[in-house]
Amino acid sequence: MANSPSGDSVTERVVRVLETFDTDRTVQTVAQIGRRAHLPPSTAQRIVAELTASGLLERDDDGRVRLGLRLWELALRGSRALRLRQAALPHMERVQARVREHTQLAVLEQDEALFLERLSHPQAGANITRIAGRLPLHASSAGLVLLAHAPEAVRERVLAAPLRALTPETTTDAATLRGMLAGIRREGHVVAAGSIESVSTGVAVPVRDGARGEVIAALAVVLPRDAPTAGAVEELRRAAAGVSPAVSAPHP
Incomplete structure (x- = not known):
């Protein structure tokens, strides 16, 4: 995986995005995800868009983001x-x-x-x-x-x-x-x-x-x-x- 200017890999950044969600914080804006994952706004926007396209994240009608059903599906396979x-x-x-x-x-x-x-x-x-x-x-x-x-x-x-x-x-x-x-x-x-x-x-x-x-x-x-x-x-x-x-x- 390619590294960012800060030295962290794409995988590390994706994991940080996913880890911003917890049992008390199930829905977030992209800006909130970026701040909590310590990512520049453009990077957060791109990663969220890619994860949404793959089904790992989902957006509601107001553009807020939650974990996607595909993430749950993959986690249960052979778990x-x-x-x-x-x-x-x-x-x-x-x-x-x-x-x-x-x-x-x-x-x-x-x-x-x-x-x-x-x-x-x-x-x-x-x-x-x-x-x-x-x-x-x-x-x-x-x-x-x-x-x-x-x-x-x-x-x-x-x-x-x-x-x-x-x-x-x-x-x-x-x-x-x-x-x-x-x-x-x-x-x-x-x-x-x-x-x-x-x-x-x-x-x-x-x-x-x-x-x-x-x-x-x-x-x-x-x-x-x-x-x-x-x-x-x-x-x-x-x-x-x-x-x-x-x-x-x-x-x-």
Whole structure:
């Protein structure tokens, strides 16, 4: 790919354009995209026009831009995330039927917990998680499980970085976190009270590839702060055990 005068490639600029969209910002003007992607107006206009012509972006009647259906279509073709979600969903539904709060599935992606699915009861308590949303590994219960079982290089990189406190109870001390992560590996689950929202407790367990045994995801529930957690841990463990054989099966 040809480089711009600033040295970034066409691919890098396209990725920056696409990354300006998130769950809170689904529709933008070309000018907003250009500013957020740090692109000159003419470059932003050209890239948006090319992505729109290919169906990766779409324009509404007012000329505003959103992600296109073709991007969604391509993302789902042969997606590892889609296969994992499909394998986990029936087991998540059984957990949700018993817990009746929030049940969610997350994977490790670029040093964050990326949430692939979330089931919620209409009267459930607070939960900031969104499908396709991200949370810090050191704060979320699913993230802590993923961090505990991440490759050592990933774990050290995360622990060496500044750790942001989302609430007064978020653990931000690297040494304390190391002890927590060792406990998660030993106990096979985590209970994180108040680390994302002070009114909630996150409970999570690892999901393993049934063939290789490596942790590929985390199943979690979000409960009211003072709710009992032992039953949720057992429900999650049963669900994770049910998911593992399905995600280890070969795919054509």
